[in-house]
Amino acid sequence: MKPSIVLYKKLPADLHQRLEEHFSIVEFDGINEGNRAKVFDALQQAEGLIGSGGAVNKELLDHAPRLRGVSTISVGYDNFDVDELTRREIPLMHTPTVLTDTVADTVMALVLSTARRVVNVAERVKAGEWTSNIGADWFGVDVHHKTIGIIGMGRIGMALAQRAHFGFDMPVLYNARSQHKAAEERFGAKKCELDELLAKSDFVCVLLPLTDQTFHTIGKEQLAKMKSSAILISAGRGPVIDEKALIAALKDGTIHAAGMDVFETEPLPKDSPLLCLPNVVALPHIGSATHETRYGMAACAVDNLIAALTGDVKENCVNPQVLNK
Numbered sequence: 001m002k003p004s005i006v007l008y009k010k011l012p013a014d015l016h017q018r019l020e021e022h023f024s025i026v027e028f029d030g031i032n033e034g035n036r037a038k039v040f041d042a043l044q045q046a047e048g049l050i051g052s053g054g055a056v057n058k059e060l061l062d063h064a065p066r067l068r069g070v071s072t073i074s075v076g077y078d079n080f081d082v083d084e085l086t087r088r089e090i091p092l093m094h095t096p097t098v099l100t101d102t103v104a105d106t107v108m109a110l111v112l113s114t115a116r117r118v119v120n121v122a123e124r125v126k127a128g129e130w131t132s133n134i135g136a137d138w139f140g141v142d143v144h145h146k147t148i149g150i151i152g153m154g155r156i157g158m159a160l161a162q163r164a165h166f167g168f169d170m171p172v173l174y175n176a177r178s179q180h181k182a183a184e185e186r187f188g189a190k191k192c193e194l195d196e197l198l199a200k201s202d203f204v205c206v207l208l209p210l211t212d213q214t215f216h217t218i219g220k221e222q223l224a225k226m227k228s229s230a231i232l233i234s235a236g237r238g239p240v241i242d243e244k245a246l247i248a249a250l251k252d253g254t255i256h257a258a259g260m261d262v263f264e265t266e267p268l269p270k271d272s273p274l275l276c277l278p279n280v281v282a283l284p285h286i287g288s289a290t291h292e293t294r295y296g297m298a299a300c301a302v303d304n305l306i307a308a309l310t311g312d313v314k315e316n317c318v319n320p321q322v323l324n325k
């Protein structure tokens, strides 16, 4: 008999079939209040779990006594209780690398669209405001040659530095826990303390994972250290930025603008003050959302689950200490 798995995200047909060759699938459209009881019921028999979004916590794991492998269709895994998975010796698999370039492209799009006011200006054209030669009230600011500060010089930070350095001739500053020699050698990046990066950067790009240590890394105090002409880009996880403090800073001119792909609450509530600010570009968490990359992530996650349940994990494991036990 094939092992049973719970799939909680729709997959392309060929990837679904690939999973079916190995496993008996019980499928759900996400895990939510409406289907939680049914998911918990299916988890009683499940040896594998694959999908994205929603909390995979102790309560859920308590309903999954036979679970041997979990695969998320994402690189971020802040919604998983990794300690609990590790305690149960269950490998958690994720999808790094396959999405790196696409997310870096999205960050660069936010840099350009905030600096050149692409969204704001395009809306004015659609509203019929382009009636004569444009004046300074349509102008933006340059991106090329400006200093970019990257907070979180991991895979995506490196890909962003590459674009900024080679594409736009931008000096690169970065902050991370460790030194990234490759970034220094290839992109002339300079490691600095957070305060120095905030004070010197024209674009501050936050690409940190969400952890207990990174929660509200950017708050009132940090925003006050930025240049009043600076633009903040948030594309790691929403709660890394104190959104209330950011809204105040955008309103009172502490900083110039913000480009955001991630928010403290997602989907962004309709009454969020961010939606009324002309100096904000807000995207619906589309960092990796291209057809090619979303397919690549799903394929990677399927391969990851097969590897975890057949004991053949070579890469992409968040808690490798549980392997070969």
Ligand SMILES: NC(=O)C1=CN([C@@H]2O[C@H](COP(=O)(O)OP(=O)(O)OC[C@H]3O[C@@H](n4cnc5c(N)ncnc54)[C@H](OP(=O)(O)O)[C@@H]3O)[C@@H](O)[C@H]2O)C=CC1
Pocket (backbone or CB within 6 Å): 075, 076, 077, 096, 097, 099, 103, 151, 152, 153, 154, 155, 156, 157, 175, 176, 177, 178, 179, 207, 208, 209, 210, 211, 213, 214, 235, 236, 237, 261, 262, 285, 286, 287, 288
């Ligand atoms: N908007 C979107 O759609 C997407 C968002 N993401 C988010 O981006 C995050 C980063 O992805 P990726 O680049 O692949 O991850 P990496 O693990 O490669 O990079 C993370 C970086 O953050 C740094 N970091 C972690 N904790 C701290 C800390 N406490 N203080 C300072 N620096 C810290 C790491 O530092 P060090 O190098 O020193 O370890 C590393 O440089 C993901 O975790 C996810 O949350 C990812 C994909 C899409």
Ligand SMILES: O=CC(=O)O
Pocket (backbone or CB within 6 Å): 073, 074, 075, 076, 077, 099, 287, 288
């Ligand atoms: O936010 C997306 C991810 O892959 O993490």
